[in-house]
Amino acid sequence: MTRPRGALRVRVRGEGPQSYSVMVGSGLLGAEGGPIARLARGRDAALIVADAGLPTQLVEAVESRIAGVGVRVARVGVRAQERRKSLATLELVLAAAAAARLDRGGLIVGLGGGVVTDLAGFAAAVYRRGVDSVLCPTTLLAMVDASVGGKTGVNIEVGAAGTGAGAPRLLKNMAGAFHHPRLVVCDVAALASLSLRQLRAGLAECLKHGLVGAGAADAGLWGFTQRAIDRLAHEPLHERTLAALVGRHAAYKARVVAADPKERARGGAVGRMALNLGHTFAHAIETLPGLRWPAPGGAGPAVRGPLLHGEAVGLGLIAAADLGESLRRAEPGLALAVEGALGRAGLPTRVGGLPASDQVIDRMLDDKKVLGGRLRVIVPTRARRAALIDGPDRGLVARAIDRLRA
Ligand SMILES: NC(=O)c1ccc[n+]([C@@H]2O[C@H](COP(=O)([O-])OP(=O)(O)OC[C@H]3O[C@@H](n4cnc5c(N)ncnc54)[C@H](O)[C@@H]3O)[C@@H](O)[C@H]2O)c1
Numbered sequence: 001m002t003r004p005r006g007a008l009r010v011r012v013r014g015e016g017p018q019s020y021s022v023m024v025g026s027g028l029l030g031a032e033g034g035p036i037a038r039l040a041r042g043r044d045a046a047l048i049v050a051d052a053g054l055p056t057q058l059v060e061a062v063e064s065r066i067a068g069v070g071v072r073v074a075r076v077g078v079r080a081q082e083r084r085k086s087l088a089t090l091e092l093v094l095a096a097a098a099a100a101r102l103d104r105g106g107l108i109v110g111l112g113g114g115v116v117t118d119l120a121g122f123a124a125a126v127y128r129r130g131v132d133s134v135l136c137p138t139t140l141l142a143m144v145d146a147s148v149g150g151k152t153g154v155n156i157e158v159g160a161a162g163t164g165a166g167a168p169r170l171l172k173n174m175a176g177a178f179h180h181p182r183l184v185v186c187d188v189a190a191l192a193s194l195s196l197r198q199l200r201a202g203l204a205e206c207l208k209h210g211l212v213g214a215g216a217a218d219a220g221l222w223g224f225t226q227r228a229i230d231r232l233a234h235e236p237l238h239e240r241t242l243a244a245l246v247g248r249h250a251a252y253k254a255r256v257v258a259a260d261p262k263e264r265a266r267g268g269a270v271g272r273m274a275l276n277l278g279h280t281f282a283h284a285i286e287t288l289p290g291l292r293w294p295a296p297g298g299a300g301p302a303v304r305g306p307l308l309h310g311e312a313v314g315l316g317l318i319a320a321a322d323l324g325e326s327l328r329r330a331e332p333g334l335a336l337a338v339e340g341a342l343g344r345a346g347l348p349t350r351v352g353g354l355p356a357s358d359q360v361i362d363r364m365l366d367d368k369k370v371l372g373g374r375l376r377v378i379v380p381t382r383a384r385r386a387a388l389i390d391g392p393d394r395g396l397v398a399r400a401i402d403r404l405r406a
């Protein structure tokens with residue numbers, strides 16, 4: 001059994017009286033009497049929704065910590081793939097909860113990357129019209145982004161038989177609910193088994209926060225994040241750096257969410273939509289087959305697509321910064337600085353095999369932010385804030401996309 005090291009706590013204000021903690025440290029998941037056991041104590045049953053990609057010891061450790069406080073524990077494994085972040089998998093999870101006879105006081109534990117935490121959170125939102133959840137993100141991306149803020153959901157596939165015309169395509173997070181967990185546990189020791197590629201993908205979301213940090217009173221987040229990236233370039237699993245990174249980014253996200261819990265900012269305020277920086281571009285390119293880009297540091301053969309979500313977000317940040325520069329909202333050279341930071345993080349900055357920009361823009365029009373058929377894109381500004389551009393010039397958007405071509 002491990003002892004937790006250096007735990008820090010970030011408070012997240014949900015809606016109304018609801019608030020919860022994000023705990024960040026090393027060894028938190030395996031710790032006897034740790035935070036999950038404290039939350040589970042006194043309940044009848046818990047269901048662990050476990051990422052099938054995790055080392056078995058980690059899942060078993062969490063299971064025995066909960067069982068150790070006298071709670072019945074059931075487990076359901078989920079393969080973390082976007083195609084499986086679906087209503088069909090949700091039904092499997094709900095069926096597992098019902099088979100385990102979880103009552104209204106039951107606890108759903110989401111243990112895994114963002115696919116699993118989004119799915120487990122959604123299951124907790126709808127099972128018996130809502131039960132408590134605890135999210136234990138095990139990827140950097142899920143720690144700094146997906147598990148904080150109460151957004152849960154699944155993807156919807158359209159174009160399959162009977163669901164409309166066109167080629168089948170996956171629309172991300174089209175069904176979901178706002179449902180805050182009771183607790184988030186970020187154990188940076190769990191990142192040890194994550195691939196370097198997945199770890200780097202999480203750094204792209206950190207850079208995203210950094211570019212708009214001043215909007216939530218953290219103008220220094222851009223510099224802080226770059227320093228952490230430079231440290232991790234030498235030692236990717238440096239626990240103190242990882243814990244500091246996760247803590248500061250979770251705190252940033254918590255403030256954004258508290259100011260605009262349901263993404264309904266009005267009167268020119270961007271609110272939570274700032275977190276969509278780069279994502280309108282990213283969602284249009286992240287499922288594309290046939291992309292290719294150089295391996296980090298030029299070591300080894302080229303990597304072939306599709307991109308990971310975080311990798312696509314990194315490219316989206318470059319395009320958004322480029323558009324921000326064209327519109328004179330961002331300072332000249334910002335897109336170049338973003339490219340530099342992504343490069344130091346080992347993330348792609350250019351890809352071969354992108355379709356024509358018009359086609360990419362058509363895919364961007366599937367985005368949730370589209371209103372009345374008009375594109376809406378978030379760009380970073382000079383002041384490290386986010387601005388929402390309603391109906392940007394199509395030529396400028398095409399130019400931003402062209403910048404991503406290898
Ligand atoms: N709810 C939100 O606010 C929000 C925000 C950002 C992203 N998301 C969602 O998060 C998802 C992406 O999450 P992700 O980047 O974590 O990817 P992921 O969940 O697909 O996980 C990536 C891979 O890592 C594996 N894995 C996870 N933890 C591991 C570990 N510790 N050791 C070894 N392997 C491990 C998984 O099995 C998977 O193969 C997307 O679906 C995205 O829409 C949600």
Ligand SMILES: [Zn+2]
Nearest residue numbers: 205279309313
């Ligand atoms: Zn994202």
